[in-house]
Amino acid sequence: MNQLFKTSIDYLKGVGTSRADVLKKELGIFTFEDLLRHFPFKYIDRTRFYKIREINPDLPHVQVIARLTSFETVGEKHTKRLVAQVQDDTGVMELVWFQGIRWVEKTLIRGKAYIIFGKPGAFNGKAQIAHPEMEPYSAEAMKRKGNLTLQPAYNSTEKLKQFQLDTKGIQKLTAALLEAHAKDIQENLPQYILNRFRLMGRREAYIGIHFPEDSTKLHEAVHRLKFEELFAIQLKLLKNKLLRNQKFKGFVFEKVGDYFNTFYQQKLPFDLTDAQKRVLREIRIDTQRGVQMNRLLQGDVGSGKTVVALMNILLAIDNGFQACLMAPTEILATQHYHSIRNMVGEDFISVELLTGSVKQKNRKGIHERLEDGSLQVLIGTHALLEDKVQFKNLGLAVIDEQHRFGVEQRAKLWRKNVMPPHVLVMTATPIPRTLAMTLYGDLDVSVIDQLPAGRKPIETIHYYENQRLPMFGFMKREIAKGRQVYVVYPLIQESEKLDLKNLMDGVEVMSREFPLPQYRISIVHGKLTAAEKEFEMQRFVKGETQIMVATTVIEVGVNVPNASVMVIENAERFGLSQLHQLRGRVGRGAEQSYCILMSSHKLSREGRIRLDTMVQTNDGFKIAEIDLELRGPGDIEGTQQSGVLDLKVANLSTDQQLLLQARTVVEEIFEKDPQLEHPENLLLRQMLQTQNQGLSWDKIS
Numbered sequence: 066m067n068q069l070f071k072t073s074i075d076y077l078k079g080v081g082t083s084r085a086d087v088l089k090k091e092l093g094i095f096t097f098e099d100l101l102r103h104f105p106f107k108y109i110d111r112t113r114f115y116k117i118r119e120i121n122p123d124l125p126h127v128q129v130i131a132r133l134t135s136f137e138t139v140g141e142k143h144t145k146r147l148v149a150q151v152q153d154d155t156g157v158m159e160l161v162w163f164q165g166i167r168w169v170e171k172t173l174i175r176g177k178a179y180i181i182f183g184k185p186g187a188f189n190g191k192a193q194i195a196h197p198e199m200e201p202y203s204a205e206a207m208k209r210k211g212n213l214t215l216q217p218a219y220n221s222t223e224k225l226k227q228f229q230l231d232t233k234g235i236q237k238l239t240a241a242l243l244e245a246h247a248k249d250i251q252e253n254l255p256q257y258i259l260n261r262f263r264l265m266g267r268r269e270a271y272i273g274i275h276f277p278e279d280s281t282k283l284h285e286a287v288h289r290l291k292f293e294e295l296f297a298i299q300l301k302l303l304k305n306k307l308l309r310n311q312k313f314k315g316f317v318f319e320k321v322g323d324y325f326n327t328f329y330q331q332k333l334p335f336d337l338t339d340a341q342k343r344v345l346r347e348i349r350i351d352t353q354r355g356v357q358m359n360r361l362l363q364g365d366v367g368s369g370k371t372v373v374a375l376m377n378i379l380l381a382i383d384n385g386f387q388a389c390l391m392a393p394t395e396i397l398a399t400q401h402y403h404s405i406r407n408m409v410g411e412d413f414i415s416v417e418l419l420t421g422s423v424k425q426k427n428r429k430g431i432h433e434r435l436e437d438g439s440l441q442v443l444i445g446t447h448a449l450l451e452d453k454v455q456f457k458n459l460g461l462a463v464i465d466e467q468h469r470f471g472v473e474q475r476a477k478l479w480r481k482n483v484m485p486p487h488v489l490v491m492t493a494t495p496i497p498r499t500l501a502m503t504l505y506g507d508l509d510v511s512v513i514d515q516l517p518a519g520r521k522p523i524e525t526i527h528y529y530e531n532q533r534l535p536m537f538g539f540m541k542r543e544i545a546k547g548r549q550v551y552v553v554y555p556l557i558q559e560s561e562k563l564d565l566k567n568l569m570d571g572v573e574v575m576s577r578e579f580p581l582p583q584y585r586i587s588i589v590h591g592k593l594t595a596a597e598k599e600f601e602m603q604r605f606v607k608g609e610t611q612i613m614v615a616t617t618v619i620e621v622g623v624n625v626p627n628a629s630v631m632v633i634e635n636a637e638r639f640g641l642s643q644l645h646q647l648r649g650r651v652g653r654g655a656e657q658s659y660c661i662l663m664s665s666h667k668l669s670r671e672g673r674i675r676l677d678t679m680v681q682t683n684d685g686f687k688i689a690e691i692d693l694e695l696r697g698p699g700d701i702e703g704t705q706q707s708g709v710l711d712l713k714v715a716n717l718s719t720d721q722q723l724l725l726q727a728r729t730v731v732e733e734i735f736e737k738d739p740q741l742e743h744p745e746n747l748l749l750r751q752m753l754q755t756q757n758q759g760l761s762w763d764k765i766s
């Protein structure tokens with residue numbers, strides 16, 4: 066938008082100081098541009114005319130042609146109202162006004178036909194419209210209506226209505242703005258892009274979205290504005306990526322050496338899936354080209370991300386570098402530590418664990434060995450970020466469950482060597498492709514879209530509370546087969562006390578149903594110290610306990626292949642991605658695994674969709690799509706600082722195709738013209754410049 070549209074809304078004709086104030090406070094409309102971008106949230110169809118006989122209070126807005134037969138003011142003081150009778154060839158209807166009576170009265174003409182528009186109601190069993198819009202019927206008026214068949218409806222508030230800024234009032238302001246300044250709306254996409262994607266011009270689109278001539282034009286206008294919006298984001302993201310590639314040289318991992326090869330040939334207990342191999346190739350290419358790698362590794366739970374991370378670590382070691390792996394919780398870090406040690410075996414590489422609960426004297430040793438380079442791999446929590454933790458030559462940082470780490474923390478990692486290390490971010494919560502492209506659009510994304518062979522899909526069952534007995538029976542049969550069971554309770558953040566009570570009640574019920582000495586139960590919750598948690602976890606891992614009762618602390622990462630049942634209590638309280646994460650804790654061995662969702666009978670519509678989705682599919686990406694549809698991007702972790710929420714027209718869940726187009730074309734443009742120097746790309750250079758003046762987009766990397 067050019068400078069003109071930055072003009073304060075005070076200066077728009079018909080606004081003035083007091084209305085400007087409420088527009089700012091209530092709708093965040095500060096400038097001409099803000100008003101122009103306050104888009105209608107729906108359109109009322111005025112193509113259709115109703116007969117009076119057809120009208121009933123269930124209809125939305127309707128339009129009627131009828132003759133005014135009589136009108137009169139009735140009532141006193143605050144019950145005073147103007148009531149008019151109208152009729153067509155099918156019946157009679159009442160119109161009523163409670164406000165502006167004197168003015169309306171003056172304009173009404175008995176015997177005249179009107180085009181009447183409004184929301185129908187009923188009074189005394191008779192159809193009625195309160196405060197209708199009225200316009201004398203004429204061939205001329207009908208023609209004009211024919212041109213404006215979709216009436217825009219704008220968000221407004223009670224406060225705004227006091228200033229006559231209801232949907233109609235806002236419509237008037239927008240019309241005034243467009244009337245005066247539509248000519249100043251400049252195109253911001255190059256002609257060749259408009260041609261290629263058959264996009265409407267920008268000016269036409271702004272007019273079209275506010276005052277569409279018909280639904281085709283409306284569709285074209287919205288399409289154009291969506292494209293522009295998605296395009297602008299991709300331009301910014303890919304530009305950042307380009308800049309980063311220029312700015313941050315990366316360590317070169319020249320060779321695949323002994324560590325990698327020995328592990329691959331002698332230690333790896335299974336064949337890699339094709340997807341794992343593909344990702345490893347991508348990483349190999351990334352780390353060879355002299356530019357810092359910034360790769361996001363997405364993979365469904367159980368898809369085998371850890372081994373990919375490990376092989377990346379071995380690649381770093383092969384090239385004389387150290388590596389670290391950071392996880393968001395102590396349990397997870399510990400788990401990684403053990404599983405990596407298990408996979409590599411004794412005396413292969415040196416690995417240590419550093420978390421908050423590692424004793425001071427042990428820390429000292431770790432610090433020293435990191436600094437002299439004898440320690441090759443450090444696994445841990447945030448503790449890795451402390452300034453005291455200095456590497457001799459850190460070449461790779463693997464970050465698990467990335468959305469739990471902030472930008473600051475990642476930046477700290479970057480400063481641990483003279484050049485920033487390569488970064489591999491792993492996320493176990495698949496996010497929809499569109500969201501990934503927008504959230505992590507400046508990262509490279511790898512996807513493991515395949516589970517290891519021989520995995521049996523987890524069977525998911527939904528039980529209501531009164532089906533507790535069959536559930537217990539099921540648990541017992543599985544335990545009798547030598548399997549283990551998780552039972553998870555939700556965390557309700559409002560009250561930790563209540564959570565604990567919830568859990569303890571559950572434990573009591575479980576202990577009665579599963580008594581010693583036949584059964585043994587581990588309990589893990591947030592109130593335990595790290596050491597206590599670890600102790601309980603280990604008992605379960607070693608198979609000393611058959612049941613693990615826990616709050617969601619076990620949500621991510623925990624790997625006990627012998628556990629085959631996941632019972633989730635109050636499942637309706639969990640979000641979809643959380644349910645999917647929890648379910649992913651089972652199904653890790655060769656046995657058939659089960660997930661049992663316990664819920665009350667009272668389910669919201671969304672709650673039911675969530676549970677049904679879980680029962681129907683194991684596909685994390687599909688679940689993520691549905692999650693996005695249900696919640697919108699705003700509630701999905703990691704989106705807050707991303708700019709995704711500034712989307713005004715585009716919708717990440719329905720506009721995938723368009724986003725893909727926008728992304729692809731931006732990629733092509735940068736490929737051909739990285740500096741945007743061609744005259745035909747001048748507009749794009751300007752687009753980037755205006756973006757840079759605008760919002761701060763600092764985020765992820």
Ligand code: ADP
Nearest residue numbers: 335336337338365366367368369370371372517
């Ligand atoms: P996630 O992607 O959820 O982090 P993990 O890395 O924990 O998954 O792997 C889950 C389990 O699958 C582990 O027990 C791991 O050893 C095993 N696994 C990984 N890759 C393969 C494979 N290609 N074939 C068989 N098992 C595999």
Ligand code: MG
Nearest residue numbers: 370371493622
């Ligand atoms: Mg994992």
